[in-house]
Amino acid sequence: MRGDRDAPLVVEYGDYECPYCAKTDGLLAGVRVRRVFRHFPVVSKHPRARVLACAAEAAGLQGSYWEFHDSLYADQGRIDDPHLWERVRELGLDLDRFEADRRSEAVAERVERDFRSGLRAGVVTTPTLFVDGQAHAGVPSEELLQSFLR
Template sequence: MKTPFARMSDDLMNQNSHLNQLLVLPSQRDHYQGVLNASIVLVEYGNYQCPQCREVHQLIQEIQQHFSSEFPEENWLCVVFRHFIDEHLAYPQVQKAAEVAEAAAAQGQFWQMHDMLFTHQEALDDGYLVEYANRLGLDISQFLQDLSKQVHIDRINQDIQSGIQSGVTIAPALFINGIRYRDRWNVEQLMAAITTASY
């Protein structure tokens, strides 16, 4: 029979492993590139104003390019993006930028807007956001209506909630095949982790 201390340390171990696992698995409701049954599924929790999120975005783009040239015929990699906004962040436009991405998604342009928001991370004031929608050829009246009525707030909050359930407290957070990635944010380390996960 286990002592209370042994039971407590077991509980802590279970909690820690629980915090390393993605509890809400990728599905059709997510924004994803690739196929959901790919050998490697990367799930990123991020937001458009965090500088480290932009660095992770660039890392993931490099990795996508590597795999598409290495395995052009195969569905080897799937990338999923979920919004994660920490309420303590001092980023004034972080919520609006997420809504803009979702308003673009409603018109079939999520990934185009996603890339644009990261590319122009230092220019996310309202006027710029409308300009990006214009550049993508979105229906501007529909776009503005979505923003003014905040029709995508629930969708964004679902992403945030799914992150909290998996122990995410701050962005960026990355899961490789459902396991939290906690090594250094560079291409070599990330590629090594992906290669290990693929076996």
């Protein structure tokens, strides 16, 4: 969770390899919202999506979830393992711990739980945003973004 405590809550289902999610991330950064990100890795379409979701969760175990999240969306062209290690070093995290954590059962379960909750909520595409219990599939419309500015 990030953002103002009193700002409207946006729950986003996204995938770190999805370009529309990266676009959405930038748009949401420009409005006043409280954000929750849930993993919805569609591996048949994005082979690295689950690996990246686990990596972000592993960074989160060292207190740098959103920093890692931002770093992935800032550059989706560099998502191989050495690129992940580079990001970990830049953020000053413990690499050995990151490597163990991102392959751990607990992290895999966390990502799977997010994915299942998305399926349950009827998510069929990324990004899908939930605002006030209402689903908005795809990159948020100008209208939706405007509603956060009010």
